[in-house]
Amino acid sequence: MTADLVIDVRDLHKSYGTRKVVDGLTLAVKAGEICGFLGANGSGKTTTIRMLCGLVRPNGGGGTCLGLDIIRDAPRIRLQVGYMTQRFSFYEDLTVTENLDFVAAVYELDNRREAVKAIIDRMGLADRAGQLAGELSGGWKQRLALAACVLHKPKLLLLDEPTAGVDAKARREFWDLIHDMAADGLTVLVSTHYMDEAARCGRIVYLSDGKLVVQGTPDEVAKGSGLITFEATGPNLDVAARTLRKMPGVESAAVFGSALHIAGMDRAALERAIQSLDGGLAWHEVPPQLEDVFIHLLSQPDRPHA
Amino acid sequence: MNGFSFRRFLAVLRKEWIQVRRDPFTLRMIIALPVMQLFLFGYAINADPKHLPTGLLAVDHSKYERTVIAALKNTGYYDIRPLDSEAEAERGLADGELLFVVNIPPNFDRSVDRGEQPAILMDADATDPSAIGNAAAALAALTSALDRDLPPAARSAPARAPFQFEVHARYNPEQLTVLNIVPGLICIVLTISTLFVTTLSITRETERGTMENLLAMPVRPIEVMLAKVVPYIVIGYAQVILIVAIAVAVFGLPVRGSVALLTLALGLFIASNLALGITFSTVARNQMQAIQMAQFTLLPSFLLSGFMFPFKGMPAWAQWAGELFPVTHALRIVRGILLKGNGFAEIAPDLWPIAVFTLAVTLVATWSYRVTLD
Ligand SMILES: Nc1ncnc2c1ncn2[C@@H]1O[C@H](COP(=O)(O)OP(=O)(O)OP(=O)(O)O)[C@@H](O)[C@H]1O
Numbered sequence: 268m269t270a271d272l273v274i275d276v277r278d279l280h281k282s283y284g285t286r287k288v289v290d291g292l293t294l295a296v297k298a299g300e301i302c303g304f305l306g307a308n309g310s311g312k313t314t315t316i317r318m319l320c321g322l323v324r325p326n327g328g329g330g331t332c333l334g335l336d337i338i339r340d341a342p343r344i345r346l347q348v349g350y351m352t353q354r355f356s357f358y359e360d361l362t363v364t365e366n367l368d369f370v371a372a373v374y375e376l377d378n379r380r381e382a383v384k385a386i387i388d389r390m391g392l393a394d395r396a397g398q399l400a401g402e403l404s405g406g407w408k409q410r411l412a413l414a415a416c417v418l419h420k421p422k423l424l425l426l427d428e429p430t431a432g433v434d435a436k437a438r439r440e441f442w443d444l445i446h447d448m449a450a451d452g453l454t455v456l457v458s459t460h461y462m463d464e465a466a467r468c469g470r471i472v473y474l475s476d477g478k479l480v481v482q483g484t485p486d487e488v489a490k491g492s493g494l495i496t497f498e499a500t501g502p503n504l505d506v507a508a509r510t511l512r513k514m515p516g517v518e519s520a521a522v523f524g525s526a527l528h529i530a531g532m533d534r535a536a537l538e539r540a541i542q543s544l545d546g547g548l549a550w551h552e553v554p555p556q557l558e559d560v561f562i563h564l565l566s567q568p569d570r571p572h573a
Numbered sequence: 574m575n576g577f578s579f580r581r582f583l584a585v586l587r588k589e590w591i592q593v594r595r596d597p598f599t600l601r602m603i604i605a606l607p608v609m610q611l612f613l614f615g616y617a618i619n620a621d622p623k624h625l626p627t628g629l630l631a632v633d634h635s636k637y638e639r640t641v642i643a644a645l646k647n648t649g650y651y652d653i654r655p656l657d658s659e660a661e662a663e664r665g666l667a668d669g670e671l672l673f674v675v676n677i678p679p680n681f682d683r684s685v686d687r688g689e690q691p692a693i694l695m696d697a698d699a700t701d702p703s704a705i706g707n708a709a710a711a712l713a714a715l716t717s718a719l720d721r722d723l724p725p726a727a728r729s730a731p732a733r734a735p736f737q738f739e740v741h742a743r744y745n746p747e748q749l750t751v752l753n754i755v756p757g758l759i760c761i762v763l764t765i766s767t768l769f770v771t772t773l774s775i776t777r778e779t780e781r782g783t784m785e786n787l788l789a790m791p792v793r794p795i796e797v798m799l800a801k802v803v804p805y806i807v808i809g810y811a812q813v814i815l816i817v818a819i820a821v822a823v824f825g826l827p828v829r830g831s832v833a834l835l836t837l838a839l840g841l842f843i844a845s846n847l848a849l850g851i852t853f854s855t856v857a858r859n860q861m862q863a864i865q866m867a868q869f870t871l872l873p874s875f876l877l878s879g880f881m882f883p884f885k886g887m888p889a890w891a892q893w894a895g896e897l898f899p900v901t902h903a904l905r906i907v908r909g910i911l912l913k914g915n916g917f918a919e920i921a922p923d924l925w926p927i928a929v930f931t932l933a934v935t936l937v938a939t940w941s942y943r944v945t946l947d
């Protein structure tokens with residue numbers, strides 16, 4: 268084990284019945300790193316995160332989290348980890364303040380009242396402090412959950428899709444906050460389905476069918492994919508996209524605003540496809556975007572449907 | 574997180590208390606359920622039914638006999654009609670057409686005059702003791718009915734009544750008196766209202782998804798379980814006060830023993846139910862299962878505790894099974910304290926089985942409390 272690895276687990280296995288949900292996953296996350304956890308629905312992200320904080324026992328493998336054994340020392344890991352569950356799991360019949368106060372008390376924080384007040388101000392929850400959690404909108408629930416899991420100043424944050432259903436501005440603030448905390452030395456493992464969020468991670472880990480498929484900085488992942496992408500501008504992009512999608516070698520064709528974007532692994536096939544169009548479009552090659560890479564990964568034939 | 578933390582326990586307790594206060598269902602359950610049940614079960618007691626059909630078996634039609642019959646009628650409880658034969662009396666009781674049969678022995682007047690204290694046999698259909706309880710209780714006052722007919726020397730003195738009633742409770746001998754029922758009712762109502770509240774408490778966390786969070790936080794199972802039990806002990810006491818107050822005010826329940834002792838014993842009894850509920854809650858996978866487990870234990874505790882049937886009248890195996898349930902012991906304790914004025918020494922033999930039971934199920938609960946999600 269390297270000293271500055273906050274998460275260091277090897278060969279994790281977890282099966283439910285005969286289904287292998289996590290299958291030989293090895294993961295290392297350095298202190299202060301923001302690690303994006305990506306993968307299709309059902310690829311095992313939530314299960315992995317649960318194993319890291321001792322909520323699910325692995326069938327095989329093991330390792331450490333914050334230098335503590337994930338199986339033996341789970342209770343001590345929990346003291347230093349902030350885990351934000353995918354499903355909102357605070358008490359809907361308690362107000363925002365009461366929920367936070369409960370968390371603060373369970374962690375036996377000194378100056379409970381001040382700590383709660385500080386986090387309410389920091390998360391912009393002041394206006395809703397007296398509202399029942401169950402009556403909050405989805406985005407505000409997420410903010411409450413995030414507030415609750417950073418309240419005890421954890422060393423490691425495990426965030427399971429923290430921004431699902433959160434509006435763009437709140438998402439931006441959310442990520443600014445995560446970066447803020449990472450700057451103070453906090454380590455973050457965050458699962459997400461949003462590409463813009465993946466791009467803000469120091470490193471991303473892509474999971475497929477319980478196995479780690481790709482990892483690296485967003486740039487490395489994009490470049491290392493071997494994916495070739497072309498972009499076009501011009502009239503009738505939607506019609507062109509529909510035609511191109513059916514052509515061999517074209518893995519994806521999508522319109523983003525005024526540009527048409529196609530991607531595939533086979534340069535020759537892509538060029539043939541472009542040539543076969545009637546023209547009127549101005550084509551040029553662009554570096555692959557993260558989004559292209561993930562669509563490519565998601566549509567790999569070996570990916571079972573979860 | 575080494576060992577039990579009082580601060581964490583308090584944290585969960587505060588949260589539970591807020592939730593209990595906000596849950597309209599729990600509040601309804603706490604107030605309405607015991608009151609409703611008490612009146613429902615106790616309705617027949619309170620009804621104090623009068624004009625009960627009564628048959629008369631008599632051969633002499635003597636003077637004293639007429640006086641006694643008149644006195645019986647005057648109580649308002651007995652509607653008397655003469656019968657022709659024992660057979661008719663038997664049939665009437667069996668069919669439920671008669672609730673009482675008055676048997677006046679032959680030569681009644683002569684026996685009275687001789688100071689032999691003859692007994693008038695009252696056959697009573699005791700299947701519904703509450704229906705006949707008051708009527709039977711009224712008999713005691715009637716032995717002085719002959720006073721005006723008798724020469725002064727033979728009048729009823731406290732020590733020697735000129736005649737007596739011998740009530741023969743048919744079908745259900747132990748529970749002739751109404752007072753037996755209310756203490757039982759207290760125990761049964763408490764069982765229902767306390768068992769179910771905690772039965773739902775932990776499965777509710779699982780089903781609402783809050784369990785994942787709770788598990789991820791540094792609380793220990795024993796802290797969670799204790800915190801879920803304590804509010805309901807307080808509530809259980811509120812229920813006891815409510816039930817006893819109603820029982821005293823409406824049903825005329827006497828309180829002969831120490832209220833403090835009763836409070837102590839019932840506290841233990843409540844704790845045993847709550848612990849059992851928590852255990853169901855940890856063992857069950859979902860709320861439905863938990864409720865089924867609770868219902869499954871309610872029936873035998875009704876049947877075998879001595880609430881429905883006289884305990885001593887049950888077969889040995891049933892008595893053994895009955896001894897396992899806290900409600901059986903609670904019933905004896907409450908009857909003992911309220912009706913007989915029992916003290917600690919008398920109730921101790923019934924106190925420790927409840928304590929052992931509570932401890933045992935708490936152990937099971939701690940052991941089966943799942944600290945992971947799988
Ligand atoms: N308790 C469980 N019992 C049985 N199967 C489970 C259980 N928990 C998870 N699974 C299965 O494990 C697989 C992986 O689930 P997991 O929740 O880890 O995926 P995920 O990557 O978080 O997906 P998503 O992006 O949809 O949140 C799924 O197929 C799911 O059905």
Ligand SMILES: [Mg+2]
Pocket residue numbers: 312313314353427
């Ligand atoms: Mg998930």
